[in-house]
Amino acid sequence: MKFLPRSIPHDTVTALQEQGLAAFWAQLYAARGIGSAAELDYALSRLLPPASLKGADTAAQWLAEALEQGQRVCVVADYDCDGATACTLALKGLEMLGAEAGQIDYLVPNRIQDGYGLTPSIAQRVHDSGAQVLLTVDNGIASVDGVRHARALGLTVLITDHHLPADELPDAHAIVNPNQPGCPFASKNLAGVGVMFYVLLALRSLLRERGIFTAQTQPRLDALLPLVALGTVADVVPLDANNRLLVAQGLERIRAGRLPVGMLALFETSQRTWAKASTQDLAFGLAPRLNAAGRLTDMTIGIECLRTDDASRAQELAAMLDDINRKRRELESDMRIQAQAIAERLCADTGAHHTQPPAAISVFDEGFHEGVVGIVASRLKDQFHRPAFVFAPSAAAPDIGTLKGSGRSIAGFHLRDALDLLAKRHPQVLEKFGGHAMAAGCSIRQEHFALFQQAMAEIAREWLHASDLQGMLLTDGALPAQARTLEHAQAIGRCVWGQGFAAPLFSEELEVLDQRILAGKHSALKLLHHGQMVDAIWFGHNSPLPRTAHLAYRLEVNEWQQRKQLRFVIEGCEAPAAC
Incomplete structure (x- = not known):
C-alpha cells in the first residue's frame, strides 16, 4: 500500500480562511476541490432547479393527467437500496400530491426470477394488474424491448433513471435521466432516488401553476429527503455539490427525528443512533439491510418497511431485514474465501510468484x-x-x-x-x-x-x-497536534462525506506503544502522537506491527459506558511487509 498526499492549492486555502474557515478545515476542503465557502452552504434554496432536468416537465404532465383522470400508476423499481428508496419516495410523493387510495401501486422484479429492469414480461404484469401508467425508478434507460412491449399494450411509459444510456434509447412517453443526450442538468451524478425527487418537484410546480396548490397549501416534499439521502449514499454516486446538499438536508431531518418510522426501525436494528446520524450510518448500517433483501429474497420487504406508518410493523420488517442480512454475510464470507483462492491461482498462472x-x-x-x-x-x-x-x-x-x-x-x-x-x-x-x-x-x-x-x-x-x-490511499498528511481533539472528530462525523468527497484520512509515522488482538481478528493499539498516547483500532488486521509504522487513520468518537473518547481508526500501513 502506498500513501499519496492530496494536492492542497495554497491560494485556495488562504481564500477559504479569509472567508472565515479555520486553517484545519480550509486545508481539508481545498484538497477536495472546494473553492469557496459558499459551496458548503447546503440550504435548500441552492438546489439545482428541476426545470433544467430534461424530461422532468414532460413526465410531470403525464403524471398530472394520471392523477386528474384517476388512472392507475404502477411503479417498477430496481431491487437495490436506491431502487427501494426511489420507489417509496414515488409512492409517498404521489400520495402527497393527490393520488387517491389504491391509485398507486408498485412492482419489483425478482433478481433471480426476473432479472434486471423493465423486461417485456414485467410490462405484461403491469398491464395485467390494471395499471394505465408505468413509471420506472432507477431503471429503464436500457429497456428498449420492455418499453416497446408496454407501449404495444397501451401503457403510458415514463422512465426515471440515472444509469448511462446505450446508443438506442427506449421509445417512452418521457425519459428523465441527467445522463441522456441533450440534458443540460448540471449534476450528472443524481442517484435514481434523486431523479424521482426532481420529478416530484416538477409535478408539484405544475400542479401549483394549475391552481391545485398554492405556495401555502402545497405539500412539503422536503419531508422525503431522508429517503433521498439514504438512496444517494447507498448507491455510491459521486457526492458533487448538489448531491451533498440533498444528503445534508436529509441528515438534518433524520437528526431532528423527522424520518419515516421504517428508517427509524432500521437505525435501531443496526444499533445506530438517528440523533447523530452520519453518512457512515446510512452506508454501513441501513443500506446493507435493505440491499440484502434484494440480493437474497424480495425487496418488497424493504419497500414495505420504508413506506409503512405503523411503528410495530416497521420493527417487525426491520427485524426480518436484519435476519436476511445476517444470512447474506455468512454467504458472502464463504464466497469471498473461494473467490480469493481462485484469484490467487490466477496470480500464480502469470508465473510471477503470486505478485502480479x-x-x-x-x-x-x-x-x-x-x-x-x-x-x-x-x-x-x-x-x-x-x-x-x-x-x-x-x-x-x-x-x-x-x-x-x-x-x-x-x-x-x-x-x-x-x-x-x-x-x-x-x-x-x-x-x-x-x-x-x-x-x-x-x-x-x-x-x-x-x-x-x-x-x-x-x-x-x-x-x-x-x-x-498499485494500491494507493489518498491522505491528508499528518494530523496537527492541536487538531487531535474530540471536538474535531465530532465535527467530521457531522459532515457529508462519500464517493468523490472522501472523509479526512491522515497519515504519518507513529510509535506503537502497545498492541493486542481482539476476537482473533482486530488489533487494539496504543499509539504515540506528538507526545500524547492515543487509542487506536485496526479492524480485520491481526498481524503484529513494528515499533514504528507509517499508518493511515481517520478520527472517530468511541463511546463506551456513556464515555466519549477520541480514537484513531487505522485504514492502512505503507510498508505491508512490516505491517
Missing part, C-alpha cells in the same frame, strides 16, 4: 450465488486493486448455462465503457450489460467465460498503467 495478478480479475464458480456477486467483486477489487468481476450461475436460466456477473472498478477504468468495448470486439460474448464507471453487470453463457476473462484483462492492460494498479 491480471490487470482485471474475473472469477466464476458453479457454487456461487448471484445475489452477492457484486459484494464479492468489491472485496476482490479492494484486495488486489484491480477491476474485478464475479460470475454465478443464473438461477432463472440454469438449464441453458447463463451466468450473471457483477463488476467493481478502480479509478481510471470505466467499467461500462470496458464492457461496451468488449461487446464490440467479441459480439458473441455479452448477452446484455449495463452500469456505471465503477460498477456494472452483465450476462454471458458459461462457455464464453474464459473469453470474457481474457478479453477484460486485455482491455485493462491497454487502459491502465502500472501505477494505476
